[in-house]
Amino acid sequence: MRPLRPEPDGVTYLEEAGRQEGGGQEKAMPAPQFRHIGQKIPRVDGRLIVTGKAPYTQDFYFREMLYGKILRSPHAAAEVINIDLAPALSHPGVMAAIKLTSGRIRYIGEPVAAVAAVDEATAEEALKLIKVEYKVLPFVVSETKAMEQGSPQVLDSPNVQKLFEYTRGNIKEGEAQAEVIIERTYRTSIEVHHPAETHASLAYWKDGQLIVWDSTQAIFSVRDQLARVLNMPANRIRVIKKYMGGGFGSKLGLNDHTVAAALLAREAKRPVKIVMTRRENAYCLGNRPSTLITIRGGARKDGTLTFLHLKNFTGGGVGRGDRCSEPLIDIYRCPNVLVEEYSVFTNTCSSRPTRAPGHVQGTFALEGFMEELAAELKMDPLELRLKNYSEKNLGDTGIPYSSKGLRECYRLGAETIGWSRRNQIPGQGKGKIRRGLGLATQIWWGAGVPGTMADLKIYPDGSVEAICGTQDIGTGTRTYIATIIADTLGLEPQEINIRIGDTDYPWAPSSGGSQTTPSVAPALRDAALKAATRLKAIAAKKLDCPPEKVEIGIRSFVNRDNPEKSISFNEVARELRRVTVFHGERSDLPSGYAFNSFGAHFAEVEVDLETGKIKVIKVVAAHEVGRVVNRLTAESQVIGGVTQGLSASLFEQRLMDDNEGRCITTNLLDYKIATVSDIPEIIPIFVDSPDPRINNLGIKGLGEPPRIPIAAAIANAVFNAIGVHPRQIPMTPDLILSILKKEGEK
Amino acid sequence: MAENIKKGKKGISRRDFLKGLGGGAVGTAVVTHLIKPASAAPSLEPGELLQLSKKVISFVLNGKEIQVEVEPGESLLDLLREKLHLTGTKRICNHGTCGGCTVLVDNQAVYSCLYPAFRAEGKNVLTIEGLAQGEKLHPVQQAFLDHDAYQCGFCTPGFIMATLALLRQKASPSPEEIKVGLNGNICRCGNHLKILEAVKALASQKGGML
Numbered sequence: 033m034r035p036l037r038p039e040p041d042g043v044t045y046l047e048e049a050g051r052q053e054g055g056g057q058e059k060a061m062p063a064p065q066f067r068h069i070g071q072k073i074p075r076v077d078g079r080l081i082v083t084g085k086a087p088y089t090q091d092f093y094f095r096e097m098l099y100g101k102i103l104r105s106p107h108a109a110a111e112v113i114n115i116d117l118a119p120a121l122s123h124p125g126v127m128a129a130i131k132l133t134s135g136r137i138r139y140i141g142e143p144v145a146a147v148a149a150v151d152e153a154t155a156e157e158a159l160k161l162i163k164v165e166y167k168v169l170p171f172v173v174s175e176t177k178a179m180e181q182g183s184p185q186v187l188d189s190p191n192v193q194k195l196f197e198y199t200r201g202n203i204k205e206g207e208a209q210a211e212v213i214i215e216r217t218y219r220t221s222i223e224v225h226h227p228a229e230t231h232a233s234l235a236y237w238k239d240g241q242l243i244v245w246d247s248t249q250a251i252f253s254v255r256d257q258l259a260r261v262l263n264m265p266a267n268r269i270r271v272i273k274k275y276m277g278g279g280f281g282s283k284l285g286l287n288d289h290t291v292a293a294a295l296l297a298r299e300a301k302r303p304v305k306i307v308m309t310r311r312e313n314a315y316c317l318g319n320r321p322s323t324l325i326t327i328r329g330g331a332r333k334d335g336t337l338t339f340l341h342l343k344n345f346t347g348g349g350v351g352r353g354d355r356c357s358e359p360l361i362d363i364y365r366c367p368n369v370l371v372e373e374y375s376v377f378t379n380t381c382s383s384r385p386t387r388a389p390g391h392v393q394g395t396f397a398l399e400g401f402m403e404e405l406a407a408e409l410k411m412d413p414l415e416l417r418l419k420n421y422s423e424k425n426l427g428d429t430g431i432p433y434s435s436k437g438l439r440e441c442y443r444l445g446a447e448t449i450g451w452s453r454r455n456q457i458p459g460q461g462k463g464k465i466r467r468g469l470g471l472a473t474q475i476w477w478g479a480g481v482p483g484t485m486a487d488l489k490i491y492p493d494g495s496v497e498a499i500c501g502t503q504d505i506g507t508g509t510r511t512y513i514a515t516i517i518a519d520t521l522g523l524e525p526q527e528i529n530i531r532i533g534d535t536d537y538p539w540a541p542s543s544g545g546s547q548t549t550p551s552v553a554p555a556l557r558d559a560a561l562k563a564a565t566r567l568k569a570i571a572a573k574k575l576d577c578p579p580e581k582v583e584i585g586i587r588s589f590v591n592r593d594n595p596e597k598s599i600s601f602n603e604v605a606r607e608l609r610r611v612t613v614f615h616g617e618r619s620d621l622p623s624g625y626a627f628n629s630f631g632a633h634f635a636e637v638e639v640d641l642e643t644g645k646i647k648v649i650k651v652v653a654a655h656e657v658g659r660v661v662n663r664l665t666a667e668s669q670v671i672g673g674v675t676q677g678l679s680a681s682l683f684e685q686r687l688m689d690d691n692e693g694r695c696i697t698t699n700l701l702d703y704k705i706a707t708v709s710d711i712p713e714i715i716p717i718f719v720d721s722p723d724p725r726i727n728n729l730g731i732k733g734l735g736e737p738p739r740i741p742i743a744a745a746i747a748n749a750v751f752n753a754i755g756v757h758p759r760q761i762p763m764t765p766d767l768i769l770s771i772l773k774k775e776g777e778k
Numbered sequence: 779m780a781e782n783i784k785k786g787k788k789g790i791s792r793r794d795f796l797k798g799l800g801g802g803a804v805g806t807a808v809v810t811h812l813i814k815p816a817s818a819a820p821s822l823e824p825g826e827l828l829q830l831s832k833k834v835i836s837f838v839l840n841g842k843e844i845q846v847e848v849e850p851g852e853s854l855l856d857l858l859r860e861k862l863h864l865t866g867t868k869r870i871c872n873h874g875t876c877g878g879c880t881v882l883v884d885n886q887a888v889y890s891c892l893y894p895a896f897r898a899e900g901k902n903v904l905t906i907e908g909l910a911q912g913e914k915l916h917p918v919q920q921a922f923l924d925h926d927a928y929q930c931g932f933c934t935p936g937f938i939m940a941t942l943a944l945l946r947q948k949a950s951p952s953p954e955e956i957k958v959g960l961n962g963n964i965c966r967c968g969n970h971l972k973i974l975e976a977v978k979a980l981a982s983q984k985g986g987m988l
Contacts, residue, residue, distance in 0.1 A: 074923055074924055074926060075923070075926065078922075078923035078926075079915065079923065081922075081923075081928055081931035081934055082915060082919035082920075082922050082923050082928075082934060082938060083866070083906065083907070083909070083910050083915070083919065084864075084865070084866020084867070084905070084906035084907055084934075084935045085866065086931055087865075088865075088868075088932060090865075090869070091865035093860075093863050093865075151860075226966060227930070227932075227966060228868070228870050228876075228878060228930060228932035228933045228964070228965075228966045228967075229868070229870070229930070229932045230870075275930075275931065276930060277868070277870075277930045277931070277932025277933075278929075278930040278932060278966050278967055280966075307869075309872065310870070310871045310872060310873060505930065506929040506930030506931065506967055507929065508926075508929075664926045665926055667926070667972075668926050668929055668967075668969050668972055669929075671968065671969055671970075671971045671972060672929055672967045672968035672969050673968070674968070675968025675969070675970060675971070676966075676967075676968045679968070699871065699873050699875060700871045700873065700875040700876050700964065701873075701875050705964050705966065706968070706970075707960075707961050707962075707963070707964060707970070708956075708957045708960045708961055708963075708970045708973065708974060709957050709958075709961050711970045711971055711974070714971050
């Protein structure tokens, strides 16, 4: 067990008898401050999940509820001339119909109209009765074709547009200093979120107030955007989300079907539920944009990087795609960097943030490049990375990291996987099955959002309730809230009542970008510390000692100088004489420091040279995310991130029919996702050290980090196994066979 | 639905027609009506047609005998969720590709989205709601909870039911057999490893308590 840093607030626990772990050598270290934080705590709401009682948006059936359906454009590009809703409206069972567009259609699946009917089948029939007159226009869905001169224009501006540029130093100078220069191009395909629970919204109006149950990662964003779209004050809208079946970024903003549900409900004066189909999820609710990234860079013979030049063409459909240069700008010490990123627009649905947007693709390219550069330099790839290790952001040219445990991640990861077993020369093995090891580095944000609020209620009977307008997107938010309150007040997590997922509660940010825990946990901790101060003052009077002499024990307050004297938590709470609310807030981030999380993945693979099949044997995932709050759910995050990344690396690919402009992977057979049979051994490792400045608990977010480096680690392991880098995901057997063939022809 | 029928106009919609076709023996009767007397008796309203093609079935659901009216084309999943509001069984793909809607029919795991509701007649159907005994969780549920063998929890009922079917077939499956048994289920959060750990722990327990 690692030593825990002393807390600034002075709240400490009485040492439980026999609790101190490790024996002799541990004795010099501070007594464990937290009884639950850092341990493996099963979810406090686990019973609801395993009994099927956890309420997800689509599980609600209100009296008089109608079912909504969206009519979507069958054309990839068109002008809508006229929409006739009358035939649908006169269909039996149809209670309302609305138009959702009046103008230009830019992709297949763009919403055109919506209906609400007494059941889903009737709503579907009604859609077929809506008469839409289109003027069909030329379209383009392939990024390659969209970039060609004279191809149909997707927006009212050119198909290729500058997205981002960055420069530091001078790459010409860097090039002059380089002794080895390589240029490599990496591609990543479009990946679809496919959350288990498809998107769904249920809306109804009551006394001029709009209430929306939504499957969303962002209740406050949905509320504020709804207010704008419906042109009504935000204080008349309430958005609720209790449980959500996955989002991965696809549920971060307001959706067309949510607006449709609200409008249809207003029209029909009845609740309206709209549940997206799996098919709709496949082709019109976002995806991770494709990339075509070229990195040219150079180093001295000892591995010192002298310049890096990244060029990216990213395809986000009618959206702008992802900026992917962040890892390259930040991770390695390099004085001369040039970045040029371009959006390529096509007539496909807009991409959306997808777990670690930009970083997944950017890391695939950067870490592939580093591996190939190491091979060119005949260096250990890990040594190359350590050679260019940075302590400050922007490649050692910016401000210092408040904490950076990457070196420890490298060390623990390499040790656990047995890094010395790798092929010293890529592809040096023999036989039909080739083994290889690869590694990749991760950087992400995840410092949390200052100003996040939470309330803690203490009832005079000693019961406690935590209230925060955050949302649990599957990570175990309720559990860490309960754990933090329990550890601050000397209670048990199970006894804290948790209320989250409602815009009537104090504000919290969207649950995306690894920001939920480092936003919400400190706010709750702040509220609980304020409660502790108040309760200690009451206890001090009872114990007849100054408040600073009062310590929090288990369900009790104790006089530190005289541990025999104590008073129970309930007795002290009773003295509050009313329900008392303690308001907590996540404080500002100190300036002058960069706050990032770090990690390194090590993968071991087998490649079958005859079939081209890749089998991932083992993944060691080492992460530094500050203090680990709940080791059990943290492990799940890492295992989940690795598995999703493995699935995207080997199988997942959205395919389009270029001639029809249509998505052809519209179900989970055609769009293949990993199952239990594909899962390797996964070993999560945490460098568990609280950041000294980031917040009152020293925690960073963990949502995105485990998703970031895995594809690169697997690709690099394949490179180590067969001596040729795939440079593309997904790494399907046909890709591997084709690169082996090309290599053989050389 | 009632309003739909009341507001019904003349003629038969495609849906009612298809429903008539899909109803097995009852359906055949309806089609006969449709082809023969329909022309002779144009007064047949869509509502009546639908009524004719419906069928009352009885089966054991979570240990209790129930009687319920089902429509042709209605899946067991539709029946459970939309009609009986047993929402623990989840609709993930509605296509027989993900296992999210797995329930047990006579101890066999089935994808309820592909299973016609009328076929449940006389059978024993077990859903996630039928596992816990009051406050006491079923051992499979407890194992999933203890191992954090879920994240968002949406695929969990399906995985738990698939696990139960597997363990009822074989109390101590090997790791390979566990993988085969659970291969028809998708966990999009990717927590398969924890699921496998939970099931391995159950498989190593002695006794036929499941």
